[in-house]
Amino acid sequence: MNRIAKRFSDLAASGRKALIPFVTAGDPTPEVTLPLLQAMVAAGADIIELGMPFSDPMADGPVIQLACERSLAGGTSVRSLLDTVASFRKTDNDTPIVLMGYLNPVEAMGYEVFAQRCAEVGVDGVLIVDLPPEEALDVAPTFREHNLDLVFLVAPTTTDERMEIIGKAGSGYLYYVSLKGVTGAATLDPVEVKSRVETIRKHTKLPIGVGFGIKDAESARLVSQVADGVVVGSALVQQIADNAANPAVIPEKVAAVLRSMREAMDNSKAG
């Protein structure tokens, strides 16, 4: 059992839901990422989605676009962020790390080189926003060979037919995008999310994480009642943006937001 499966099974056994923060590696400086990852784990993160910066993040709103720009301006690359994961693994061998981003930087590095290095440093899964299952056929075996989960997105527009395809192609967990739109756009509708998650469950046994539109402890609590995991990105990245001039305080600022979400989720009664 890899780290992601083990984490979801442990959480299920204790009746808790996964808190899954997203931050862009190297934002705003390469040095802040390692202490930030450690602070997020201490604040209750169960799985970390670590963003790989891209010059043209088409599916992201302004908050994460700017995070990419800060990260790239600081010199972060896929290779350098993999080194950061290696450093993280020296003191944490349990928290799963999923790399999230766009295909081109991975393709530029080379799939075999990328997957091998991911396995070496202890990455557990990969979520490529612009790589739907149909286009992943060629590269999926390379990721599988190196025991990397391929996490796919499910959207509000996804048809039942596609859910079936995605459910079969994906591993680790599925990421339900709760809104039509870019990251950080609006606030989700918990009733709608509940009904969609129930539909997705008919097509897959994988755990379901829900993201987009989770802004605070209350929305995290609501989503945790229907999903297996709660993904929070822009709300954390906004903290990073607000404190970019003083990176030393960033780990604690982000951790504070996560702690409030953790608390709300753990105290929430299902239903």
Add this chain to the structure above:
Amino acid sequence: MSEKIDFAAFPDPRGHFGRYGGRFVSETLMAALEDLEAVYNRLKDDPQFQADFDYDMAHYVGRPSPLYFAERLSKQVGGAQIWLKREDLNHTGAHKVNNTIGQALLAKHIGKRRVIAETGAGQHGVASATVAARLGLECQVYMGADDVERQKLNVYRMKLLGAEVIPVTSGSRTLKDALNEAMRDWVTNVDHTFYIIGTVAGPHPYPMLVRDFQSIIGREAREQCLKMNDRLPDALVACVGGGSNAIGLFHPFLNDESVSMYGVEAAGDGIETGRHSAPLAAGRPGVLHGNRTYLMENDDGQIIDTHSISAGLDYPGVGPEHAWLKDLGRVNYVGATDDEALAAFRTLTHVEGIMPALESAHAVAYAMKLAATMSEDQIIVVNLSGRGDKDILTVAALDGFTF
């Protein structure tokens, strides 16, 4: 080429041209693209849809566009005969309208009431705003903030036509960023919005359907050349940014082995300077804006800034079919610099009384070079994809002329 390829049989059902093309988008857009593909596959062989398209081409756009023998230019160059396919005479002044008419008909069939578009030089934006006005559709056009500045006339034209122009200030503030922003809009408003992509790039089925609509250029040119000269041309020349006017001219000739083809990229200050927009000459394969193609990128796979005097060619990618045709060696991809394009702009204006768009001037520049190496009985067809009125302010500024 070891094996004979039927170029008309591509893309494959998954939208691939060899290793290029495809559908690399976030999941939210997959359903809309599948719908569009299904509707298009149904309508493209539907006689009524074809009749509607042909009617608009004839009576709204003014087709067929002439194939004109530029006799004085040919004499001055001394070599092959240079013939111009006059897409500049289309309604709205460029080839772009062929595609926007086609896509607007699709939007009407699908029942979307709002259209969006990205634009570089503004020609596609104007063509989109035009069809939106005619069909009573809401229209918003994304345009890089730098392009808004250098193509003011077209910005105002779009406003007059009732479209809203949204300047994009992210990234390099040019065409690629306008495309990013249009994609973000589409992913948000996919239920009621049709995205009119202006070139043969983007996710499948766009490169296919834009090519099909633009292929009217090559079908006409082929027929006209046969009728006027009793033979096919020896060479075709067209400028390549995203590559829609080039594929439109080339595609109907791809199976004619005797016809050689030249796609002219914007070499900017010169390929060796790095300041250019020539991914086929100096880029490498990657994935951007929904398709795999040649891109201008750094070693880490980040897209790099491009440069061209012409906003319409200032793009770091290129349509996937061009990437495939390059690898196959079927089309020769070459370059013309800013200076060469400007010189050709002036020459064609002086010698033939035809003012080309700066984009099209790249094709004219290369055709003049090519013609000089060929004999007088040989024929070159150049796609004069647009007219130069929109570029008068740019050229005037270079001449130090203020209004």
